[in-house]
Amino acid sequence: MNWTLATRAExxxxxxxxxxxxxxxxxxxxxxAGGLPSPKTxxxxxxxxxxxxxxxxxxxxxxxYAASEGYGxxxxxxxxxxxxxVDAAQVLITTGSQQGLDLLAKVLIDExxxxxxxxxxYLGALQAFAPxxxxxxxxQSDDEGVLIDDLSRKAPGARFLYVLPNFQNPxxxxxxxxxxxxxxxxxxxxxxxxxxxxxxxDLWFDAPPPAPMTARHPDGCVYLGSFxxxxxPGLRLGYLVAPKxxxxxxxxxxxxxxxxxxxxxxxxxxxxxxxxxxxxxxxTIRALYKSQRDAMLAAMRQHMPADVRWNTPAxxxxxxxxxxxxxxxxxxxxxxxxxNVAYVPGTPFYADHDDPRTxxxxxxxxxxxEIKTGVAALAQAIxxxxx
Amino acid sequence: MNWTLATRAExxxxxxxxxxxxxxxxxxxxxxAGGLPSPKTxxxxxxxxxxxxxxxxxxxxxxxYAASEGYGxxxxxxxxxxxxxVDAAQVLITTGSQQGLDLLAKVLIDExxxxxxxxxxYLGALQAFAPxxxxxxxxQSDDEGVLIDDLSRKAPGARFLYVLPNFQNPxxxxxxxxxxxxxxxxxxxxxxxxxxxxxxxDLWFDAPPPAPMTARHPDGCVYLGSFxxxxxPGLRLGYLVAPKxxxxxxxxxxxxxxxxxxxxxxxxxxxxxxxxxxxxxxxTIRALYKSQRDAMLAAMRQHMPADVRWNTPAxxxxxxxxxxxxxxxxxxxxxxxxxNVAYVPGTPFYADHDDPRTxxxxxxxxxxxEIKTGVAALAQAIxxxxx
Numbered sequence: 205m206n207w208t209l210a211t212r213a214e215x216x217x218x219x220x221x222x223x224x225x226x227x228x229x230x231x232x233x234x235x236x237a238g239g240l241p242s243p244k245t246x247x248x249x250x251x252x253x254x255x256x257x258x259x260x261x262x263x264x265x266x267x268x269y270a271a272s273e274g275y276g277x278x279x280x281x282x283x284x285x286x287x288x289x290v291d292a293a294q295v296l297i298t299t300g301s302q303q304g305l306d307l308l309a310k311v312l313i314d315e316x317x318x319x320x321x322x323x324x325x326y327l328g329a330l331q332a333f334a335p336x337x338x339x340x341x342x343x344q345s346d347d348e349g350v351l352i353d354d355l356s357r358k359a360p361g362a363r364f365l366y367v368l369p370n371f372q373n374p375x376x377x378x379x380x381x382x383x384x385x386x387x388x389x390x391x392x393x394x395x396x397x398x399x400x401x402x403x404x405x406d407l408w409f410d411a412p413p414p415a416p417m418t419a420r421h422p423d424g425c426v427y428l429g430s431f432x433x434x435x436x437p438g439l440r441l442g443y444l445v446a447p448k449x450x451x452x453x454x455x456x457x458x459x460x461x462x463x464x465x466x467x468x469x470x471x472x473x474x475x476x477x478x479x480x481x482x483x484x485x486x487x488t489i490r491a492l493y494k495s496q497r498d499a500m501l502a503a504m505r506q507h508m509p510a511d512v513r514w515n516t517p518a519x520x521x522x523x524x525x526x527x528x529x530x531x532x533x534x535x536x537x538x539x540x541x542x543x544n545v546a547y548v549p550g551t552p553f554y555a556d557h558d559d560p561r562t563x564x565x566x567x568x569x570x571x572x573x574e575i576k577t578g579v580a581a582l583a584q585a586i587x588x589x590x591x
Numbered sequence: 592m593n594w595t596l597a598t599r600a601e602x603x604x605x606x607x608x609x610x611x612x613x614x615x616x617x618x619x620x621x622x623x624a625g626g627l628p629s630p631k632t633x634x635x636x637x638x639x640x641x642x643x644x645x646x647x648x649x650x651x652x653x654x655x656y657a658a659s660e661g662y663g664x665x666x667x668x669x670x671x672x673x674x675x676x677v678d679a680a681q682v683l684i685t686t687g688s689q690q691g692l693d694l695l696a697k698v699l700i701d702e703x704x705x706x707x708x709x710x711x712x713y714l715g716a717l718q719a720f721a722p723x724x725x726x727x728x729x730x731q732s733d734d735e736g737v738l739i740d741d742l743s744r745k746a747p748g749a750r751f752l753y754v755l756p757n758f759q760n761p762x763x764x765x766x767x768x769x770x771x772x773x774x775x776x777x778x779x780x781x782x783x784x785x786x787x788x789x790x791x792x793d794l795w796f797d798a799p800p801p802a803p804m805t806a807r808h809p810d811g812c813v814y815l816g817s818f819x820x821x822x823x824p825g826l827r828l829g830y831l832v833a834p835k836x837x838x839x840x841x842x843x844x845x846x847x848x849x850x851x852x853x854x855x856x857x858x859x860x861x862x863x864x865x866x867x868x869x870x871x872x873x874x875t876i877r878a879l880y881k882s883q884r885d886a887m888l889a890a891m892r893q894h895m896p897a898d899v900r901w902n903t904p905a906x907x908x909x910x911x912x913x914x915x916x917x918x919x920x921x922x923x924x925x926x927x928x929x930x931n932v933a934y935v936p937g938t939p940f941y942a943d944h945d946d947p948r949t950x951x952x953x954x955x956x957x958x959x960x961e962i963k964t965g966v967a968a969l970a971q972a973i974x975x976x977x978x
Contacts, residue, residue: 205811206782207836208750210701210723216843222659243651251654255642264630267638267823272609299686299827299849306848310722314597315702331847335697336597363595395593424592436654438854440686449594456603460718461693461848462686467825469853 215334220552221327224537234578236565237546239373239521242496245489246436247476254475258468266468272459273297274443275470281477282429282443288419294445296454299465301403301430301442305332307457308399308426311450312363313338320358320365322350324553324562326373326401329366338363342555347515349379352386356394364397370405370413371520374553374564378518381414388420396424403430403442406486408519409494423447431473433521434486439469492568493521499572500565503579509586514565521568524550526561530591533563539589545581602721607939608714611924621965623952624933626760626908629883632876633823634863641862645855653855659846660684661830662857668864669816669830675806681832683841686852688790688817688829692719694844695786695813698837699750700725707745707752709737711940711949713760713788716753725750729942734902736766739773743781751784757792757800758907761940761951765905768801775807783811790817790829793873795906796881810834818860820908821873826856879955880908886959887952890966896973901952908955911937913948917978920950926976932968 224237258266273279274297282297283290298304305328313319313336321329323342333340341362344354349369359365367387369379379387391398400418418425422445430442446454458464497516500523504514511528527533533549540546550562570578611624645653660666661684669684670677685691692715700706700723708716710729720727728749731741736756746752754774756766766774778785787805805812809832817829833841845851884903887910891901898915914920920936927933937949957965 205779205784205808205834205836207784207834208699209837209840210697210699210704212701213698213840213844216698216840216847218839218843219846222846238656240656243655246651246654248646248650248654251650252643252646255646256639259635259639259642263635263638264633265825267633267635267825268630269625269627269819269824299852302847303849310597311600311603312595312597314599317597328847328850331843335844335847392592397592397594421592432656436855437656438652438654440849440851440853447592447594449592452605453596453600453603456605456718457600457722459606459609460603460689460715460722462690462827463715464827465686466827466853466856468823469856 212335212337215337219327219331221548224546224548233541233544233546234570234574234581235546236567236570236578237548238569239566240569241433241437241521242492242568245492247481247485250476250481251472254472257475258471262471266471268467270464270467272455272464274465275467275474278470278474281474286445287415288422290445294447294451296444296446296451296458297465297470298442298444298458299462300432300440301401301428302328302332303461304428304442304444305329307454307461309333309336310457311453318362320355320362321555322367322372323555323557324374324550325366325555326368327553329401330555340555342557347377348383349377350387352390355387355390359394359396362396364399365391366399366401368401369417370402371407371517373404374522374548374550375524376515376517376520376522377524378413384414384417388417392421392424398425399428400425401428403433404520406434407490407493407521409490409497410518413519418445423449426450434482434489435473435476439473441465441469441473496567496572496575497523499575500567500579503576507580507583509583512586521566523565523567525563525565527563527586528591531586531589532560534560536585536589540582540585543581543585545578545585547582599722599724602724606714606718608935611933611935620928620931620933621957621961621968622933623954623957623965624935625956626953627956628820628824628908629879629955632879634868634872637863637868638859641859644862645858649858653858655854657851657854659842659851661852662854662861665857665861668861673832674802675809677832681834681838683831683833683838683845684852684857685829685831685845686849687819687827688788688815689715689719690848691815691829691831692716694841694848696720696723697844698840705749707742707749708942709754709759710942710944711761711937712753712942713755714940716788717942727942729944734764735770736764737774739777742774742777746781746783749783751786752778753786753788755788756804757789758794758904760791761909761935761937762911763902763904763907763909764911765800771801771804775804779808779811785812786815787812788815790820791907793821794877794880794908796877796884797905800906805832810836813837821869821876822860822863826860828852828856828860883954883959883962884910886962887954887966890963894967894970896970899973908953910952910954912950912952913946914950914973915978918973918976919947921947923972923976927969927972930968930972932965932972934969
């Protein structure tokens with residue numbers, strides 16, 4: 205049988221992370237590899253109540269085909285919760301924010317289109333963009349995010365810059381207020397659209413991050429959000445906020461992709477959030493994740509060789525570390541797994557010019573005790589690795 | 592701001608059906624336009640029980656990120672229920688079968704690729720394929736499906752033929768056993784892959800339709816199925832069965848599109864189906880839809896002018912009608928709406944060479960009484976339309 209594949213299929217690859225997870229999910233391994241929220245934070249009782257209520261009061265509509273835009277009351281809640289004036293008509297409910305990236309890729313990327321990302325950037329975004337065959341360029345970045353001068357050099361002809369300013373996956377870094385102002389201003393001068401992805405923004409530890417850049421010029425940005433980190437990923441619900449110039453095409457792409465996101469799930473989430481639940485719930489996630497970050501930082505200070513470097517994320521789920529010169533995080537992984545600990549090497553998160561010494565450590569899936577044991581084991585693996 | 596759209600965005604258009612539904616959803620209109628299952632068939636109590644059980648027994652896994660392939664037990668149920676030997680490893684759970692079409696488009700269609708469809712065909716498939724910019728050719732079809740000689744003429748260089756053999760949307764027609772045998776044989780000779788879409792196959796009225804063509808040569812076909820018509824569309828769950836040559840690329844496309852379909856929904860559906868529920872439930876849908884088809888056929892015979900033609904669907908949700916010579920179903924629609932009845936003109940379902948006299952009537956959403964009133968009103972509109 206002549207199965208001729210599209211050329212774009214060659215650009216699709218198994219996720220490196222998925223392959224690593226297969227190796228590292230065997231019993232006895234303490235894994236810092238996954239990007240999984242702590243299941244302790246899932247509001248199970250509230251979901252159970254909401255499922256029962258939706259099926260009691262609104263079963264037929266919740267189980268029927270529905271509008272591609274999403275469930276009206278949920279779109280209004282999303283619009284009302286954002287810190288700039290958003291019309292619910294600009295909100296598109298998506299099947300996780302991953303789908304938002306897929307729709308944006310379809311609507312904005314031609315084969316060979318130049319697109320810009322941070323260095324490093326979210327691997328799932330690279331995977332969502334890849335099938336549309338862009339030329340991806342990484343903009344040089346420091347602890348505060350993309351470097352404005354390098355952005356100006358690389359922007360000509362680019363379709364957009366994709367940024368994840370709060371507690372970024374993979375680095376955990378946050379873009380400063382000054383950098384946001386500079387980036388917004390330069391993007392506006394250059395006419396460069398921004399895709400601003402904010403799945404982790406609510407998970408701050410000591411103070412909220414600066415306002416989204418979309419708030420500064422909403423017509424120049426698409427904003428992506430998610431319910432996965434504040435409620436649960438297993439319902440697959442996210443959203444995007446798009447300017448009027450773009451919304452109709454994203455809506456058409458959404459309709460062709462899966463008609464609409466599950467109406468039942470949308471009503472359950474709206475029901476859970478209706479009485480301001482997130483205002484009580486999210487602080488408990490912040491407190492848990494902060495204590496786990498602190499456990500990881502303490503263990504890193506106690507166990508790591510002096511020439512290992514790491515940052516102090518102000519929120520989110522990830523810490524970013526860098527091995528001593530001459531070491532390679534991909535090469536080290538097998539030894540780490542032999543020491544019963546796993547992580548994700550940094551390399552797959554780079555669009556270009558990867559730094560093979562980097563690695564991502566999640567501090568939210570393992571318990572504080574496991575974090576102590578796992579970090580000690582990782583330090584042991586690093587010490588025993590030939591340089 | 593320079594929002595440069597991808598050229599494929601020009602190929603995306605608002606669904607004609609959606610636009611019609613907006614006009615026809617005003618109160619007082621009897622609508623035969625939508626493709627909505629009867630909400631009376633949704634097993635609300637079973638869903639409520641299943642939601643409670645999943646959240647009691649398996650909450651953390653059901654609410655967490657999960658494998659892109661889908662929930663193992665559900666994949667096994669799908670494989671076991673199909674009438675040919677299917678390995679669960681070949682089953683991919685999708686966010687509705689619409690997503691299956693989107694993934695297939697990404698993996699199989701290059702810009703300008705020739706693809707073949709029936710005449711007419713499912714509009715949602717045309718919309719899913721369009722963003723990948725194929726050249727779509729309609730294969731001439733009669734009441735039994737595609738004509739084999741025309742298929743042979745049009746097959747050279749084609750990537751696949753998309754077929755919906757059972758109670759097709761929009762025509763309600765079913766491919767005969769003889770035509771299936773001929774089509775399978777010719778496709779195999781030609782090396783032409785088949786995409787076989789079967790959302791309605793379980794909804795037969797007097798006898799089950801012939802076996803899927805995928806059963807004859809599974810390596811040459813992708814089979815698409817759905818839970819939308821036997822359980823409920825609002826959970827957005829479907830599946831595809833793909834040969835080993837294709838599965839890994841479809842899985843990678845799935846992961847990039849939305850990571851995975853909602854694990855909670857998958858467990859709820861598996862829980863509802865676990866004790867053989869569909870064997871008790873689906874016969875009740877068949878009986879209801881058959882009585883509604885009969886109500887529509889009786890009303891058509893009673894009210895329609897002698898030169899209006901229609902078929903007798905043996906299952907599914909749709910009846911296909913043809914207006915007298917000189918009339919146009921798109922033009923008639925405004926007059927029909929003025930008579931408080933709506934339908935979908937046939938034109939948008941044709942890839943090419945449309946027949947403007949055709950129209951699609953759904954007999955499952957309106958009640959039997961509404962069907963009588965609506966068909967009488969439609970006949971009245973036809974009689975008063977200038978020829």
